[in-house]
Amino acid sequence: MANHLVLKKADFFVSATQPVAVADRYPQNVFAEHTHDFCELVLVWRGNGLHTLNDRPYRITCGDLFYIRAEDRHSYESVNGLVLHNIIYCPERLKLNVDWNDLLHSTRAAGKDPRWRLSSHGMAQARQLIGQLEHESVKMDALSVCLTESLFLQLCILLRRHRYQSQDATGPDSSETFDLLLAALGKSLDSSFELAHFCQQHQVAERHLRQIFRQQTGMSISQYLRQLRICQAQDLLRHSELLIGDIATRCGFEDSNYFSVVFTKETGLTPRLWRQRYAIET
Structure with missing residues (x-):
């Protein structure tokens, strides 16, 4: 170390x-x-x-x-x-x-x-x-x-x-829409997230929610979710022996090639090189 x-x-x-x-x-x-x-x-x-x-x-x-x-x-x-x-x-x-x-x-x-x-x-x-x-x-x-x-x-x-x-949408004071949104995003790492459906369910204007989210976090909702998924992928690449295609699926990417493009753009390394850099200790 x-x-x-x-x-x-x-x-x-x-x-x-x-x-x-x-x-x-x-x-x-x-x-x-x-x-x-x-x-x-x-x-x-x-x-x-x-x-x-x-x-x-x-x-x-x-x-x-x-x-x-x-x-x-x-x-x-x-x-x-x-x-x-x-x-x-x-x-x-x-x-x-x-x-x-x-x-x-x-x-x-x-x-x-x-x-x-x-x-x-x-x-x-x-x-x-x-x-x-x-x-x-x-x-x-x-x-x-x-x-x-x-x-x-x-x-x-x-x-x-x-x-x-972070994955619990029933936490204290969960009536706050921002809190509910972050919890919902945290539970959507391996599945699609429909903002329009969320807004309809919680009776909030989509444009207003997007503005509040960017004001509080400094990024868009889609950017934040993508970052969560990349963090999950980094951890799996480093600490598991799953195939890269399986990791892509677990992180919400249906296409492993697209996953590789996004991962490389965000981290500067391909998934394979990331895994080699942080080889699992045996």
């Missing part, structure tokens, strides 16, 4: 006792693969980018939420107006008597999608809490340190209450 950058606590926390800090990324630029000696929550507010976590690529956009452990390797590529917050914390410095492991989802099951989504209602509440947390976390007096951890606990509970899996 190639060497990667390790981010250190001393560069991000104002003291050796500070439990939580807020790092805003307005915008988040390309960032090479790295780990930390702390943990973090990543919450995306706007735009899009390619977030590679432990060798698995994810096309991220507004509302995506990741729980990043210290040992996790991740990077950001192909960013487009990507705006996010990193809430960084040191588990050993947290003093409140709560089950942090449960709240922070740190015991992630093998093979389980580590990406969560936060409902629009949850995002609005989280933004307010993060603003308070950012204000208090830079203070070093005992009361501020205590208040910082208290605000962090509130944020963790809020995220737990309003989060849902």
